[in-house]
Amino acid sequence: MKRREFLSVILGILSEAAISPSALANPTDNIQDFFTMCTVALSHEYGAIIQYVNHAGITKSKKAESVFLKNMLDEVKHAREIAKILIKEGGFPSAGIWPYQTDKKLQKLLQYDVDLEVSAVNLYSRMLEAPEAARYRDTIYTIPKDEELHKRRLSNLLRTIKGASAEKGSSKAKPSVP
Ligand SMILES: [Fe+2]
Numbered sequence: 001m002k003r004r005e006f007l008s009v010i011l012g013i014l015s016e017a018a019i020s021p022s023a024l025a026n027p028t029d030n031i032q033d034f035f036t037m038c039t040v041a042l043s044h045e046y047g048a049i050i051q052y053v054n055h056a057g058i059t060k061s062k063k064a065e066s067v068f069l070k071n072m073l074d075e076v077k078h079a080r081e082i083a084k085i086l087i088k089e090g091g092f093p094s095a096g097i098w099p100y101q102t103d104k105k106l107q108k109l110l111q112y113d114v115d116l117e118v119s120a121v122n123l124y125s126r127m128l129e130a131p132e133a134a135r136y137r138d139t140i141y142t143i144p145k146d147e148e149l150h151k152r153r154l155s156n157l158l159r160t161i162k163g164a165s166a167e168k169g170s171s172k173a174k175p176s177v178p
């Protein structure tokens, strides 16, 4: 299968809502080609940007909104960097978008974002193993570090929210004092 056909298959899959959780967690698992990994990475960054903008619009929590927007700005930077690598590699940055996920509940939104960051770390860790990555090591090396930071911000917030709702639940469960 030629690269062009391969990419259209990948991007076709990405446009479908039904995608397996394992494929979402390890986006480049079955991909060896550096150029294709960059294309998937770019689509992953686009999906992350949309997901964060969507989540920032949905949540009523100012703290969560600020975390979503802070992370989103880094994803814009990553997308630009990966697009530049694709150009240098003689290709063209695609506009395929990784499937983003959304919900009404903040806990669920945060969990989707943590999952997204885990898959981003997996993706860039694999990219760094490719020999071609050496040419862009300075750029690519910093990206998974940013993704780890995003994950930490989200996980901290998620822990706080889970703790607060557990506390609320237990105080409700307490018998009323006569
Ligand atoms: Fe990113």
Ligand SMILES: [Fe+2]
Residues within 6 Å of the ligand: 048, 071, 075, 117, 120, 146, 147, 150
């Ligand atoms: Fe991220």
